[in-house]
Amino acid sequence: MAEDVGAPVKGPNAWRQAFAAVALFAAIGGALWVSEARPGNSGPPPATCSDEEPGKPTGRVTGAQLCEALHRKDLAELLGTPAESAKTVQSNDGSVGLEGGKDIPMPTAEIEFDTYTVTLSATYDDLPVAGAHELLGEPKQRTVLGRPAVLYSDRTIRISFRLDGGDTDSGPGVPLRSLMVAQDAKDGGGSFDVTLWRSDGMVPDDAVLLRVAEKILPTVPGWAAGS
Template identity: 60%
Template sequence: MAHDIDALPRGAGAWGQAVAAVGLIAAIGGGLWVTEGISLSGSEPRPATCPGGEPGKAPEAGNAAEAGAAPQAGKAPRRVSGAQLCEALNRPDLAELLGTPGEMAKIASGNGGSLELAGGKEIATPSGQVEFETYTVTVTAAYGRLPVAESVAFLGYGAEQRTVLGRPAVLYSDRTISISFRLDGTDATSGPGVPARVLGVAQDAEDSGGSFEVTLWRSDGRVPDDAVLLRVAEKVLPTVPGWAAAG
C-alpha cells in the first residue's frame, strides 16, 4: 500500500529549518504521525494530540513566558522543544483561524531537528506540525545568527519585509516535496510538491539572530492566502515559550 505526503525539504527557508525527508518517513514508520489522535477501531474520531499532550490545548501566553523566562547573565537562552511548538500550534481554534471551522486535526507532531552547516556546525531547528484535511501548518524555531532583516537578500524575488507583532519579519514563497512510499519502507520516491507560504519572525525585537517560522500549505495545491498565514502566526507565536521574555 502506497502513501503520499507533502513535507518541507531540508534547506527550505532562510535557515533551512525543516525536517529531513528520511526523518519524516522514520517518524511515520514508527507510528507517531499516523496514529496519534486517530481512532482505528471504528469509534468516533478524536482530534490529534501532540506527543504527551492533550487534544487542542495550547499554552497561555503568560505560562509560555514563564516557561521560557529570560536567562541569567552569561547563560545561553532557553530553547523551545518540538513538543512545545506542537502544543502552541495545536490550539482548539486553529481550524477556525485557518478558515475551515469544523475540520479536525488529523496529525499533530513535534520534532527536535537540526541543520548541519558547512564545517560541521549544527543549528537547532525544532518544529511542530498540525495537519488538517485542507491545510498543514508548521512552526519552526531556528537558532542561527542570521537576522531576519538580512535574510531577504537570500530569499530572492518576491520576499517581502514586514513587521509582525512588533518584530522584523519576512514573507516569502517556498515549495514542499512530495514523498511517496510503501508501509514496508520500499519504493520510496520524491518529487516537487505543493506551493507553501512562509512567515519568518525575529525571535527578539532587536533582530539579533534566529527566527520563528510559520509555514502553511494546502492539500489541493492552491497557493495559501497570506491573510490566513498572518492570522495564524499572530495568534500562535505569542504562546510559544520564551516569546514574551524575548520581546
C-alpha cells in the same frame, strides 16, 4: 500500498535545506501513524501533543512547547475551516549539523488538517532576519508584531513510498507560504517560522497565514522576553 507525503522545502541557504530533511522524516512518521492506527471502524484517537517528560532546560523553546502553542482549540477557525479537526499532531527537537561540526537547533511542531498543514519552528542560527528577503527572492521586508519579518513562497517535496518496502519516488509537491519572524525585536539572531500548505494544491492565503501567526507567536514561551 503507497503513501504520498508532503514536507516543506525552504529557501536557498544550507540551514533551510537541512530543516527540510528534518521535517520530511517527521512527516513520514505521521503518515505511517495515520495508515496504521485505524483498528476497525473506531478511527484514530484525537490528535494531541506529546506528553514526554521535559528534558534538561536549554534556554531554548522545545518542540513540545511549540506544539502546545500551535495546537489551539481555535486553530481550525483561524484557518477558516472551523468544522475540521486535527488529523495528526507531531513535534521534534531536532538539530542540523553543518560543515565544521556546528549543530543548529531546530525544534518544530506540525498539525495536519484535511485542508491545511501548519508548521511552527524555531531556528537558532544566530542569523538576523533583516535582509533575508533578498536571499529568499522576496521584494520587501515586513514588520510583524513589531519585529522584522519576511513572507515568502516555496514548495513542499512529494515522496511516495510503499509500505511493502518497494522503491520510493519523490518530486515537486504543493506550494507553501511561510512567515519568518525575528526571535527578538532587535533582530539579534534566530527566527520563528509559521508555514502553511494546502492538500488541494492551491496557494495558501497570506491573510490566513498572518492571522494564524499573529495569534500563535505571542504564546510561544519566551516571546515576551524578546519584545
